[in-house]
Amino acid sequence: MRALAIVLLCLAVTWNYGSVEALRCIQCQSTNTTCETPILECNNGTADVSLELLKILKPDLATKEKGDKFRCFEVDVKKDENLVYIKGCIYDDVDVCTGETKEGAQEYCHRCTDDVCNGASALAINISLLLGLVLALRTYSKW
Template sequence: MKYLLVGIVLALLSFQAIDALKCMQGIEATKGNSQDKNNNQKNEKPLEVTECGAATAVASTALLALVKPSSFNIPTGGYKCYHLKYEEKNSEASTIIKGCIYSSVDVCDGKFSSSNLNEVFCSQCDIDSCNSGGRFGLDWKLLSLILTALVAYLL
């Protein structure tokens, strides 16, 4: 009986691994002083977790091409998440762009700097929600399935 339960849990784990890549998507802009930050946060749409697909990759690539045109490349099959932060040189305003792009697009091909923008941070990855702030935590579904398998095995 316990081998059956462990087998079911392992099957569920493998189905979870087959799911499409999910990335945080959106823009987060902040201004220098705290009053402007509060106003921005009230007006902004929060970042959302989206499933990577052709539509989200094209939208993110177009947004990225506006800021960093040198990163554009011929799109190919797979997907990856990215996180890009840049600041305006003459103010304390900064912008964070997160999204899903084709795996052939190299977002972090070197820091860019223009007459009014300066890149601060860039990362790209291919794990679910890896471009979010909580990427270092365990997925709760995965953790609960592992604990269930462990309990089933010990019983």
């Protein structure tokens, strides 16, 4: 049983770190706090869409050379009595949190590099790694 637990734990770790996936971000604009879909893969296309939208909101937004690294973001802007949530994928070099907004006032801004980290519940638990750890603990302790 002990050997099986070690093998399963090693497989879980290898499986989780051996596969590289693209960053995924929530991509939406809404006055609703539950702006949580769609979740799209970050690439040049989704980053370009967000960049064009943000340039309307922040005309002086500094953009450097576009690369192949991305971040998720959330910018909340208060206009009149409404709070508008803008979430998406942006190029790593673009700092969406700087600069003045054309209309309204920026209330919140966040950039991050984990999957779906621009959502309300950005905490993600890797189930296979957790199960491997529990199995290993159970094997080595009197649980």
